[in-house]
Amino acid sequence: MMAELSDKEYAMQRIQEVNTALSDGMYVAARRMLHNMPACDIALLLESSPPKSRAIVWKLVDADEHGDILEELSEEVQKSIIRQMAPEKLAAATEGMDTDDLAYVLRGLPDQVYQEVLKSMDERDRERAETALSYDEDSAGGIMNTDTITVRADVTVDVVLRYLRLKGELPEATDKLYVADRNDKLIGEIALSRLVTVDPSKVVSDIMSPDIVSIPVDMDETEVAKLFERHDWVSAPVVDADQQLVGRITIDDVVDIIREDAQHSMLSMAGLEDDEDTFAPVLKSTRRRTVWLAINLVTALLAAMVSSLFEDVLAQMAVLAILNTIVPSMGGIAGSQTLTLVIRGMALGHIGSSNSRWLIGKELAIGALNGVIWSVLIAAVVALWMQSWLVGGIIAFAMMMNLLAASLAGVTVPMILKRFDIDPALAGGVILTTVTDVVGIFAFLGTATLLLS
Amino acid sequence: MMAELSDKEYAMQRIQEVNTALSDGMYVAARRMLHNMPACDIALLLESSPPKSRAIVWKLVDADEHGDILEELSEEVQKSIIRQMAPEKLAAATEGMDTDDLAYVLRGLPDQVYQEVLKSMDERDRERAETALSYDEDSAGGIMNTDTITVRADVTVDVVLRYLRLKGELPEATDKLYVADRNDKLIGEIALSRLVTVDPSKVVSDIMSPDIVSIPVDMDETEVAKLFERHDWVSAPVVDADQQLVGRITIDDVVDIIREDAQHSMLSMAGLEDDEDTFAPVLKSTRRRTVWLAINLVTALLAAMVSSLFEDVLAQMAVLAILNTIVPSMGGIAGSQTLTLVIRGMALGHIGSSNSRWLIGKELAIGALNGVIWSVLIAAVVALWMQSWLVGGIIAFAMMMNLLAASLAGVTVPMILKRFDIDPALAGGVILTTVTDVVGIFAFLGTATLLLS
Numbered sequence: 001m002m003a004e005l006s007d008k009e010y011a012m013q014r015i016q017e018v019n020t021a022l023s024d025g026m027y028v029a030a031r032r033m034l035h036n037m038p039a040c041d042i043a044l045l046l047e048s049s050p051p052k053s054r055a056i057v058w059k060l061v062d063a064d065e066h067g068d069i070l071e072e073l074s075e076e077v078q079k080s081i082i083r084q085m086a087p088e089k090l091a092a093a094t095e096g097m098d099t100d101d102l103a104y105v106l107r108g109l110p111d112q113v114y115q116e117v118l119k120s121m122d123e124r125d126r127e128r129a130e131t132a133l134s135y136d137e138d139s140a141g142g143i144m145n146t147d148t149i150t151v152r153a154d155v156t157v158d159v160v161l162r163y164l165r166l167k168g169e170l171p172e173a174t175d176k177l178y179v180a181d182r183n184d185k186l187i188g189e190i191a192l193s194r195l196v197t198v199d200p201s202k203v204v205s206d207i208m209s210p211d212i213v214s215i216p217v218d219m220d221e222t223e224v225a226k227l228f229e230r231h232d233w234v235s236a237p238v239v240d241a242d243q244q245l246v247g248r249i250t251i252d253d254v255v256d257i258i259r260e261d262a263q264h265s266m267l268s269m270a271g272l273e274d275d276e277d278t279f280a281p282v283l284k285s286t287r288r289r290t291v292w293l294a295i296n297l298v299t300a301l302l303a304a305m306v307s308s309l310f311e312d313v314l315a316q317m318a319v320l321a322i323l324n325t326i327v328p329s330m331g332g333i334a335g336s337q338t339l340t341l342v343i344r345g346m347a348l349g350h351i352g353s354s355n356s357r358w359l360i361g362k363e364l365a366i367g368a369l370n371g372v373i374w375s376v377l378i379a380a381v382v383a384l385w386m387q388s389w390l391v392g393g394i395i396a397f398a399m400m401m402n403l404l405a406a407s408l409a410g411v412t413v414p415m416i417l418k419r420f421d422i423d424p425a426l427a428g429g430v431i432l433t434t435v436t437d438v439v440g441i442f443a444f445l446g447t448a449t450l451l452l453s
Numbered sequence: 454m455m456a457e458l459s460d461k462e463y464a465m466q467r468i469q470e471v472n473t474a475l476s477d478g479m480y481v482a483a484r485r486m487l488h489n490m491p492a493c494d495i496a497l498l499l500e501s502s503p504p505k506s507r508a509i510v511w512k513l514v515d516a517d518e519h520g521d522i523l524e525e526l527s528e529e530v531q532k533s534i535i536r537q538m539a540p541e542k543l544a545a546a547t548e549g550m551d552t553d554d555l556a557y558v559l560r561g562l563p564d565q566v567y568q569e570v571l572k573s574m575d576e577r578d579r580e581r582a583e584t585a586l587s588y589d590e591d592s593a594g595g596i597m598n599t600d601t602i603t604v605r606a607d608v609t610v611d612v613v614l615r616y617l618r619l620k621g622e623l624p625e626a627t628d629k630l631y632v633a634d635r636n637d638k639l640i641g642e643i644a645l646s647r648l649v650t651v652d653p654s655k656v657v658s659d660i661m662s663p664d665i666v667s668i669p670v671d672m673d674e675t676e677v678a679k680l681f682e683r684h685d686w687v688s689a690p691v692v693d694a695d696q697q698l699v700g701r702i703t704i705d706d707v708v709d710i711i712r713e714d715a716q717h718s719m720l721s722m723a724g725l726e727d728d729e730d731t732f733a734p735v736l737k738s739t740r741r742r743t744v745w746l747a748i749n750l751v752t753a754l755l756a757a758m759v760s761s762l763f764e765d766v767l768a769q770m771a772v773l774a775i776l777n778t779i780v781p782s783m784g785g786i787a788g789s790q791t792l793t794l795v796i797r798g799m800a801l802g803h804i805g806s807s808n809s810r811w812l813i814g815k816e817l818a819i820g821a822l823n824g825v826i827w828s829v830l831i832a833a834v835v836a837l838w839m840q841s842w843l844v845g846g847i848i849a850f851a852m853m854m855n856l857l858a859a860s861l862a863g864v865t866v867p868m869i870l871k872r873f874d875i876d877p878a879l880a881g882g883v884i885l886t887t888v889t890d891v892v893g894i895f896a897f898l899g900t901a902t903l904l905l906s
Contacts, residue, residue, distance in 0.1 A: 012802065012805055015805070015807070016805065016806070016807050019807040019808075020807075040683045040684065044683075044802065044803070047801070047803050048798075048802075048803035048804065048805065048807075048808055049808065050808060050811045050815070161649060164649045164650050165649070165650055165651070165652065167650060168650055169650060170646040170647075170649075170650060172685075173685070173687060174646045175628055175645075175646075175687070192628075192645040192646060192649060193623040193627045193628075193645060194623075195649060196614060196617045196618070196623075196645060196648060196649060197617050197618055197620060197621055197622060197623060198618070199618065228708075229708055229709075229712070230493045230497075231493065232625075232626070232705035234626060234628070234687050234704065251687065251704050251708075252685035255681075255682055255704075255708060255711060256682075258708060258711060258712055258715075259682070259711055259712070259715050262711075262712050262715030262716050263715050263718075263719075263797065265716075265719055266716075266718055266719035266722070266793060266797070267793065267797065269719070269793075270789055270790045270792075270793035270794075271786075271790060272790060272793060272794060276794060276797075278794055278795075278797075278798040278803055278804070278812070279803075279808070279811075279812070279815075282815055282818045282819055282822065283822075285815070285819050286818075286819045286822045286823060289787070289790055289819065289823065290823060290826060292786065292790065293783060293786060293787060293823060293827060296782065296783065296786040297779075297783060297827065297830070297831070299782070300778065300779045300782040300783060301779065301834065303778055303779075303782070304775050304776055304778060304779055307774065307775040307778070308775045311771045311772075311775065312771075314771040314774045314775065315771035318764045318765075318767040318768035318774070319764075320774075321760065321767045321771070321773075321774030321777065322757050322760045322761045322764065322767065323757055324774065324777075324778070325753060325756055325757060325760070325777070325778055325781075325890075326750075326753045326754065326756075326757055328778070329749065329752070329753040329756070330746060330749065330750060330753060333724075333745065333746060333749040334742070334746060336723055337723045337724060337725060337742050337745065339723075340719060340720065340722075340723035340725060341723075341725060341729060341731055342731075344716065344719070344720065344729075344731070345501075345731040348500070349465065349497065349501075350497070350500050350501035350731055350732075351501065351731070352465055352468075352469065352501065353469070354468070354469055354472040354473075354501075355472075355501055355502065355503060355732070358503045358732075359731070359732070362503070362732075362735055362738070365735045366735055366738050366739045366742065369735065369736075369739045370739060370742065370743060370746060373743060374746060374750065377750070378750070381754070437778075
């Protein structure tokens with residue numbers, strides 16, 4: 001019997017039904033619906049609910065589903081929920097969680113609650129939690145699970161198979177067994193797909209893959225994600241400094257990192273946090289965005305100050321005031337195209353010292369070409385509109401200058417920022433806009449002052 | 454023996470060495486280095502090379518590596534390379550490629566070359582290619598592989614294991630076997646991890662998972678990726694309209710889609726294509742970006758025209774010309790924060806009819822709060838700078854209006870665009886900027902006209 005396809009539309013429809021029940025105050029019906037929903041759908045419902053409905057939904061959900069749902073939530077939303085849970089309920093919810101998820105939840109807790117949750121846990125879970133928490137959150141250790149299955153090199157496949165049958169069940173997403181020596185050093189691996197195809201009388205050391213790439217426990221998660229992408233891995237072993245196997249990372253956790261890393265640039269460019277909660281309370285969202293607006297107000301004031309240097313010519317000719325925004329605006333657009341491309345290229349690891357000079361040359365050439373096209377066009381438009389070829393010529397010159405400046409800044413600003421270890425996606429846009437505003441206004445109003453006053 | 458960790462830095466270093474050898478004209482040394490490089494590193498080298506070096510590197514690479522490298526390249530770069538290959542060489546390179554990669558390469562070919570490549574293939578590859586090409590490129594059929602392993606429900610595990618040992622090797626990333634009935638209808642699946650833990654005398658029908666979610670062959674790849682992410686799958690079966698198994702999709706292909714989808718919004722917002730090649734030739738890049746600049750020039754001209762409506766007041770007071778850019782600029786920044794958040798929320802499936810009203814209310818509240826903060830501040834700055842509380846009051850009013858308009862437009866523009874099936878990431882920014890420019894200028898210069906002239 002095949003299950004109905006539970007695709008997004010279907011999930012959205014069910015979520016809609018729950019929402020309708022909630023807004024009609026039909027809590028019993030809502031509770032029944034939630035009872036039949038898979039954890040990933042409830043997580044989606046919570047992610048897309050305003051704070052108040054979030055609290056209600058959470059109360060209506062079966063308590064034994066809490067753990068599974070928490071695992072599926074994004075950091076921000078998860079935090080907003082666990083902050084309202086009693087420590088002993090939280091301890092119950094974390095029972096049986098994967099090590100990496102457990103550490104993730106515990107890290108989000110205030111110190112006191114954290115101690116209480118730890119106290120409410122049973123011995124084994126507490127130990128697991130403490131080990132996981134000893135690694136950095138964004139490192140391989142922070143995202144790994146400790147549920148590896150290890151075999152010795154000198155036994156036969158038949159013995160391994162009997163051992164597995166005795167175990168009865170393997171951890172989720174197990175696709176290989178690891179081979180360790182007497183000192184627990186990792187010396188090889190066997191894919192399950194190999195285990196089922198070889199002659200059972202063979203010895204493990206003869207059929208294992210000895211040349212495996214393992215991940216150091218302190219490697220940054222973004223590096224881990226890149227390795228997974230490059231090598232098409234489903235899982236990979238994690239080792240400590242002595243090459244001892246300490247855990248494994250599975251693709252499902254890596255997928256989250258890949259998506260977050262890919263979204264990071266877009267959110268940073270708008271001054272938003274990686275894990276920004278769309279449905280966060282107003283005050284919290286305002287606080288964050290205010291900082292960004294403050295930075296940009298400084299940029300805008302700077303541009304106004306540059307304009308104010310040319311107050312005389314502006315007072316003389318209102319036409320210049322009308323046209324003054326065109327050149328900075330086009331520069332900003334052209335520059336942000338280059339900037340976006342370079343930021344993405346850096347994130348993909350395509351841009352280095354070997355090709356940066358070529359790239360600057362290329363972008364300057366594009367800037368020059370676009371400069372010619374748009375200078376001619378804007379000159380014609382302005383000359384016809386304002387009935388002055390001189391003003392047309394001035395804006396054409398400013399456009400050319402600013403598109404060149406935009407290209408140059410679009411490539412070099414992120415490169416320089418990266419050298420100083422500043423996130424180009426976060427700071428690049430503001431600096432670029434400042435460059436294109438200042439150059440654009442100087443070129444336009446400065447030339448006008450020279451030629452017209 | 455453990456292999457050295459081949460992380461990105463290491464790859465980048467080797468790529469640097471090849472580049473140095475190439476620029477010194479040491480082609481023999483470069484060829485030797487390339488010979489020892491894994492396909493994924495050569496792909497990275499090609500992706501980060503300007504067109505000329507790309508052609509040289511490709512010539513130096515072993516011909517029997519061509520297929521593996523092509524599989525790793527992004528669409529744009531792949532196209533630029535296969536366009537220069539002779540059809541019979543291309544046919545040789547595609548030998549043994551996974552079905553989905555094969556289809557991907559063939560789709561990039563001009564019609565005539567495509568026919569020739571198909572002719573140069575052996576019978577089996579040609580059939581595989583033609584099947585794969587019959588599905589839409591962006592559908593489940595376009596990304597699936599046909600290398601599934603199927604067993605019958607009435608045999609024992611022991612028989613299955615003997616069958617697998619006879620086969621000798623399983624396709625890459627095989628994590629489960631599929632169970633089909635006499636009519637090839639998919640009726641269940643068995644994970645390899647289950648196969649190795651159950652009693653071998655058990656019958657397949659007793660140990661298989663019957664309630665599996667399968668993917669219709671015409672499902673859009675973005676939907677497929679979402680299902681993988683939600684369910685933490687490693688692979689999933691693909692079925693046709695009759696529930697017959699036609700292939701399987703593996704996580705490594707899905708990871709590419711997840712990354713591309715996540716990057717899509719950022720690139721679209723800057724008017725760039727999803728698969729934009731950072732190192733494309735100048736002319737090609739210019740052509741694409743010119744369209745985007747053209748659209749934005751219209752926006753800039755529109756803003757200038759709005760300003761021109763207030764020529765009288767601008768001619769009277771140059772101060773207004775100086776301050777005229779501040780309000781539109783702040784509106785643009787605030788609006789694009791909201792826009793980015795909403796676009797991401799839509800991509801994640803968090804925003805629907807049930808919460809859109811709440812979201813509009815929230816963003817308007819943030820706009821109002823920010824409006825109050827920045828109105829007061831800008832009023833003070835301008836009053837002190839320009840020595841006029843009246844001008845300060847006018848800009849404060851305009852700021853308030855424009856931040857409200859920015860919030861409202863930031864939420865509603867993408868929602869409306871989506872209803873008309875227009876990509877909000879592509880068109881949203883331009884429309885938003887137009888709104889914040891026009892409202893900002895109208896509010897500032899309009900009020901100034903009323904109060905000052």
